[in-house]
Amino acid sequence: MIATVHECAIDIGGMPILLRTDSSDFVRLLQDRYGSFINATGPRPVFELEVELLSLDSIKDPDQDVQVWRESGRWLMERGDFRAEWETERRRGWVRQTANPYSIDCVLRILHSLILAPEGGFLVHAASAVKNGRAFLFAGVSGAGKTTISRLAPSDVAVLTDEISYVRSGPHGYEAFGTPFAGELARIGANIRAQLEAVYLLVQGQENKIEPVSEIDALQAFLRNVLFFTHDSELVERVFLNAFDFVSGVPVYRLTFVPDAKVWELIA
Amino acid sequence: MNATYIARGTKLAGRKLKNQMVIMTARDSVLSVLNEVGTLIWDAADGATPLEAIVERKVCAGYDVDRTEALKDAEEFVQDLASDGILIVSDQPIVSSPNKASEAARGEHS
Numbered sequence: 001m002i003a004t005v006h007e008c009a010i011d012i013g014g015m016p017i018l019l020r021t022d023s024s025d026f027v028r029l030l031q032d033r034y035g036s037f038i039n040a041t042g043p044r045p046v047f048e049l050e051v052e053l054l055s056l057d058s059i060k061d062p063d064q065d066v067q068v069w070r071e072s073g074r075w076l077m078e079r080g081d082f083r084a085e086w087e088t089e090r091r092r093g094w095v096r097q098t099a100n101p102y103s104i105d106c107v108l109r110i111l112h113s114l115i116l117a118p119e120g121g122f123l124v125h126a127a128s129a130v131k132n133g134r135a136f137l138f139a140g141v142s143g144a145g146k147t148t149i150s151r152l153a154p155s156d157v158a159v160l161t162d163e164i165s166y167v168r169s170g171p172h173g174y175e176a177f178g179t180p181f182a183g184e185l186a187r188i189g190a191n192i193r194a195q196l197e198a199v200y201l202l203v204q205g206q207e208n209k210i211e212p213v214s215e216i217d218a219l220q221a222f223l224r225n226v227l228f229f230t231h232d233s234e235l236v237e238r239v240f241l242n243a244f245d246f247v248s249g250v251p252v253y254r255l256t257f258v259p260d261a262k263v264w265e266l267i268a
Numbered sequence: 269m270n271a272t273y274i275a276r277g278t279k280l281a282g283r284k285l286k287n288q289m290v291i292m293t294a295r296d297s298v299l300s301v302l303n304e305v306g307t308l309i310w311d312a313a314d315g316a317t318p319l320e321a322i323v324e325r326k327v328c329a330g331y332d333v334d335r336t337e338a339l340k341d342a343e344e345f346v347q348d349l350a351s352d353g354i355l356i357v358s359d360q361p362i363v364s365s366p367n368k369a370s371e372a373a374r375g376e377h378s
Contacts, residue, residue, distance in 0.1 A: 215285060220299050223292070233294035237281035240292045244283050 010108065011039035013166040013177040014193070015115055017108065018044070021051040026099050033101040036191040037180045047115070049084075050094040051104065059098060068110055068230040077110050077229075079103070086111060109164065109181065110229045117238045120169035120245065123227040126199075128160040128176045128189075129153055135176035135194035136267055137165050138255070139225045140202035145257065147184040149202065152261045161189035164227070167196060167246070174250055200255035200267075208263045211254045218252035219243060274322075274346050275315035275362040277353045293353050300354060305331065309342060313355060315362030319346060 006027045009016045016039050021027060031038050039045075064080035075086040075093075082103040086093035093111075097103035113123045126139035127146035138149050150162035160166075160176055163183030168175050174196040178189035201213060201221045213221070223243050228236070257263040282291040289302040289310050302310055308326040309319075323342045328335050349355040356362055 216288065216290060216301055219285075219290060220301070223297070223299055228297050231294050231297065233279040236292060236294040236297060240281035241283065244285075244290075 009039040009042065009045050010034050010037055010180075011042060011045070011191075012037055012108065012112060012179055013116070013121070013168055015047065015112065016042060016045035017047040017049055017111065019049050019051050019104070021053065023053055023099060026051065026053060029099065029101060030104070033105075034180050035188050037178075037188065046091050047111070048092040049107070049111070050092075052094060052096045053099050054096055056098055066106060066110070066229060068232075070230075070232050070235075075110075075114055075230075077107060079106060082107060084110075086114065088114065105181070109227065112166070113227050113229060114235070116166075116168060117235055117242065120242050122167050122239070122242065122246070123179075123181075124165045124167060124222070125163070125225040125227065126165040127162045127183075128165040130158040130160065130176075130190070130192060130194040131156070131264075131267055133194060134197040135160065136197055137167070137176060137199040138202050139165075139199055139222065141225070144202040145204050145259070146202065148204075148259050149257065149263065150185055152259065152263060154261060154264055157264065158190040158192060159185070159187075160192070162187075170195075174246065196250055199250055199252045201252065203254060203256045204259070205256035206258065208257045208260070208266055209255075210266055211256070213252045213254050215247055218247040222247055222252065270359040271318035271320060272343065272346065273315055273317070273358050273361050274309070274313040274319055275356045275358075276310065276313050277349075277356055280354060291354055295353055298352070300349075300352065306345060309345065310355075315356075319343065 003022050005020055006024050007018055007020050008027045008030050009018045059081055062080040066079040068077045077084040082095055082097035084095035084107050095107050126137045127150045128135055128137045138146055140146055147162045150159045153159050160178040161181055162185040164179055164181035166177040166179045175193050176196045177193045178191045180188040182188055279294040280291055282289055287304050289307040291300045305327055309322055312322040312326050319342055323339045327338050346355050346357050350357040
């Protein structure tokens with residue numbers, strides 16, 4: 001039987017992953033979903049993922065929570081709507097899912113968190129934006145105001161994401177990258193990167209103010225917002241030590257704000 | 269009364285920050301911060317020194333506290349940490365190799 005293979009590179013955080021599938025419709029769906037994060041012209045990605053599309057009736061338990069574990073040097077990932085495997089050394093893996101963007105989105109988040117950990121990076125529950133060439137993170141759980149602060153951003157501010165931020169250690173400190181992982185804003189972020197200047201822990205209040213945070217409080221708050229998909233002890237230790245280095249090197253503040261665009265005057 | 273021996277748990281990550289030990293357990297990714305006295309006990313948790321001796325040498329020698337009260341507090345403290353998987357508590361000496369967390373703990377940040 002002759003089959004055509006279609007490829008599509010999704011470049012998030014400068015870590016392009018080549019997706020391979022036999023469905024051109026699915027590639028079009030990915031192109032719609034990931035927009036400017038589709039990298040058609042860059043160098044060939046070193047990470048590769050085979051996507052095998054399943055029929056809807058092959059999904060046994062769509063409500064099953066995501067589970068990630070390590071077995072014989074491979075990472076295994078499973079949720080009600082997909083099953084995937086990733087070999088860190090070979091930088092390749094596979095996913096079996098139905099033709100929908102949500103499953104691959106979850107797999108990509110997990111893969112990037114696994115790829116980033118040894119590099120000193122994270123995916124963080126945080127909005128992020130670039131102002132005057134410098135990046136700022138606004139961390140907080142659901143309801144803290146990530147989407148609100150993104151929505152209030154003035155026109156000269158580029159929003160990197162209103163939901164999941166991408167942080168990597170670079171040659172001159174930490175950098176924040178745009179991501180296609182959107183929250184209530186329902187808009188993919190700007191596909192740009194910038195040196196990370198500061199982290200703000202979001203609190204909605206009666207006035208706009210910025211307060212310093214102790215290193216231990218910063219570490220606790222930051223770790224609460226780092227995306228963890230697994231209880232693998234080696235990975236947990238790596239992420240913990242990364243977070244420790246991160247809060248030692250990047251200023252962390254508490255930002256109390258009212259939902260008003262004036263809050264952006266404080267961000268500098 | 270039997271002696272109590274304590275050793276650092278496995279499957280956890282820890283580092284010291286300004287005389288406070290910060291520990292995260294792999295099981296549930298929960299972060300615990302030990303105060304200065306708790307950190308002294310953690311540092312001395314070698315599996316071989318009885319808790320009573322640790323309290324005598326590390327706590328009573330450095331702080332103006334009642335010995336009996338200090339030992340009672342220390343016993344509650346180590347039981348709490350044991351229930352979180354941070355310490356191993358036994359009435360026998362605990363023989364094990366130092367775990368990665370205890371190695372990481374030596375890299376103090378100030």
